Amino acid sequence: MIRLVALLIWLLAPGIALAQSNVPDVIGPQPKIQIGLSTDTIFITSDFTGAVLTVFGAVTNTSGSPEATDSAYTIAVTLEGPREKAVVRKKSRVFGIWVNTHSEELKNVPLSYSIATSSRIGGPAGNTVLTDLGIGVEAIAAGTLQKEAELADFVEALRRQRIESGLYTQNDDAVQFLSGPLFRASLSLPAEIPVGLHVVEAFMFANGKLIDQVSLPLRIAKSDWEQTISRAARNNSLIYGLLAVILAVVTGWLGRIVFKRD
Amino acid sequence: MSIYLPIAEISVNILVLVLMGGAVGFLSGLFGVGGGFLITPLLIFYNIPPSVAVATGANQVIASSFSGMLAHLKRGTVDVKLGLFLLAGGVIGAFIGTQVFRILREQGQLDLVVSLLYVVFLGIIGGLMLTESLKALRRSRGGKKVPMRRAGEHNWVHGLPLKMRFRQSRIFVSIIPVIGLGLFVGFLSAIMGVGGGFIMVPAMIYLLKVPTNVVIGTSLFQIVFTSAFTTVSHAVTNQTVDIVLAVTLMAGGVAGAQYGALVGQKLRGEQLRALLALLVLLVGLRLGFDLVVTPDDLFSVATGGA
Numbered sequence: 001m002i003r004l005v006a007l008l009i010w011l012l013a014p015g016i017a018l019a020q021s022n023v024p025d026v027i028g029p030q031p032k033i034q035i036g037l038s039t040d041t042i043f044i045t046s047d048f049t050g051a052v053l054t055v056f057g058a059v060t061n062t063s064g065s066p067e068a069t070d071s072a073y074t075i076a077v078t079l080e081g082p083r084e085k086a087v088v089r090k091k092s093r094v095f096g097i098w099v100n101t102h103s104e105e106l107k108n109v110p111l112s113y114s115i116a117t118s119s120r121i122g123g124p125a126g127n128t129v130l131t132d133l134g135i136g137v138e139a140i141a142a143g144t145l146q147k148e149a150e151l152a153d154f155v156e157a158l159r160r161q162r163i164e165s166g167l168y169t170q171n172d173d174a175v176q177f178l179s180g181p182l183f184r185a186s187l188s189l190p191a192e193i194p195v196g197l198h199v200v201e202a203f204m205f206a207n208g209k210l211i212d213q214v215s216l217p218l219r220i221a222k223s224d225w226e227q228t229i230s231r232a233a234r235n236n237s238l239i240y241g242l243l244a245v246i247l248a249v250v251t252g253w254l255g256r257i258v259f260k261r262d
Numbered sequence: 263m264s265i266y267l268p269i270a271e272i273s274v275n276i277l278v279l280v281l282m283g284g285a286v287g288f289l290s291g292l293f294g295v296g297g298g299f300l301i302t303p304l305l306i307f308y309n310i311p312p313s314v315a316v317a318t319g320a321n322q323v324i325a326s327s328f329s330g331m332l333a334h335l336k337r338g339t340v341d342v343k344l345g346l347f348l349l350a351g352g353v354i355g356a357f358i359g360t361q362v363f364r365i366l367r368e369q370g371q372l373d374l375v376v377s378l379l380y381v382v383f384l385g386i387i388g389g390l391m392l393t394e395s396l397k398a399l400r401r402s403r404g405g406k407k408v409p410m411r412r413a414g415e416h417n418w419v420h421g422l423p424l425k426m427r428f429r430q431s432r433i434f435v436s437i438i439p440v441i442g443l444g445l446f447v448g449f450l451s452a453i454m455g456v457g458g459g460f461i462m463v464p465a466m467i468y469l470l471k472v473p474t475n476v477v478i479g480t481s482l483f484q485i486v487f488t489s490a491f492t493t494v495s496h497a498v499t500n501q502t503v504d505i506v507l508a509v510t511l512m513a514g515g516v517a518g519a520q521y522g523a524l525v526g527q528k529l530r531g532e533q534l535r536a537l538l539a540l541l542v543l544l545v546g547l548r549l550g551f552d553l554v555v556t557p558d559d560l561f562s563v564a565t566g567g568a
Contacts, residue, residue, distance in 0.1 A: 241497025
């Protein structure tokens with residue numbers, strides 16, 4: 001069998017992967033997709049301004065020539081952030097003042113979502129195929145819509161705002177075949193990427209049909225003191241509050257010593 | 263130079279924050295006010311989420327009030343007994359306020375209520391201060407000396423039961439309005455992130471008839487402890503106290519307050535008060551304007567508990 005071909009993840013640098021490949025000599029019956037990450041955790045600092053995450057992978061067990069792989073298969077690679085409920089509120093005018101009057105709760109919505117595809121969507125794996133499979137920005141919260149169509153405005157607003165803030169991205173032609181079965185997918189890591197457990201998933205399509213998929217977990221963590229503070233605020237809120245008070249008292253007291261005025 | 267605020271979850275310019283703290287500190291030293299009612303709206307204008315602005319405002323108030331309280335304790339112008347009764351009410355009020363804050367936040371109405379309260383209070387206080395200082399200015403221009411209102415006549419408050427003697431203040435008053443006043447100010451402290459001196463001081467003078475020399479010290483005493491309780495309460499219930507933001511503001515604020523106090527001694531009171539009144543009205547107007555003008559996006563998205 002074929003081993004994983006290139007398992008490298010590149011942050012901030014559009015580097016070139018040194019693929020340690022075991023060239024397939026046994027041709028299996030079913031084409032498979034493989035991806036790899038060089039780490040299972042990415043640490044970002046609070047001054048993180050966004051980066052490109054490069055995922056390397058390979059199509060294995062292909063029967064055709066290496067050159068044919070590119071045209072035969074469509075690859076989509078996604079990076080999905082932690083899922084949480086989102087409350088979307090809509091303002092309307094009440095006695096001349098803008099007030100949140102409607103609110104809808106959308107359950108299980110990814111906080112961030114980035115997708116890269118190997119050819120323009122609309123090709124072999126068309127937009128609807130993707131959406132039906134729950135892949136792509138258009139598919140986010142689509143399940144909610146099937147049940148309650150009147151939520152369209154709210155779902156649309158959620159997607160629009162997250163696209164604007166870079167949390168949801170869709171990049172066509174961002175999966176490139178390097179040589180033969182090897183490919184490279186570029187996913188965007190936005191500046192405001194949420195911390196937590198993300199999932200990298202790769203999908204392989206042929207003739208508009210999903211043939212294989214594979215997923216890997218990827219943890220995004222903040223490594224600095226700001227993260228320590230926000231964790232303390234959540235997990236040790238009483239001590240955090242007391243500390244905030246002590247800090248304020250000390251600052252006030254220091255101010256009195258430094259600028260003695262009576 | 264930017265700094266990331268871990269609770270507000272945005273990057274802001276640290277210089278802007280220090281200057282903001284310094285400017286409000288300067289004003290608070292100049293006018294002898296806590297400054298909480300200016301810092302919270304300014305933070306909101308600077309895109310800090312109102313929930314964080316309020317809770318952090320309460321934290322920041324402790325620093326500015328604490329140094330003032332120390333000075334008054336040294337001078338012996340704090341009625342500790344009266345302060346403790348006010349504080350008892352304040353703690354209850356702050357607790358209720360924090361819970362109301364949480365419910366409003368869950369309902370998505372917190373930002374609106376905070377803005378509305380500010381518009382109303384800044385409008386009333388700015389309006390009252392402006393008319394009062396303009397009157398005083400006109401009178402002093404006429405050459406007459408401005409008479410200070412004498413505390414002493416009795417009012418309806420003195421008909422209430424449960425009376426108690428407060429030696430330092432030389433008053434014999436029912437504890438109902440004392441605790442009630444503390445409760446009201448504690449509630450506002452939790453919802454608006456203010457110390458509440460702007461209500462406490464006039465209420466103590468005109469309602470409780472506390473002599474003016476102990477009013478400020480006693481008010482500061484209660485503000486320090488109520489704000490401390492509010493801060494802890496917000497940290498536990500809403501997790502919206504941003505220590506990084508608070509410390510940055512405090513650093514600027516404490517320094518600014520000292521210079522404000524120096525300048526304040528050289529300027530004339532009525533003109534200063536008229537200026538502060540205009541500033542207060544301006545901030546209120548701006549907040550009110552934001553409520554009325556059509557927002558760019560009618561939709562807003564909140565995740566998780568926020």
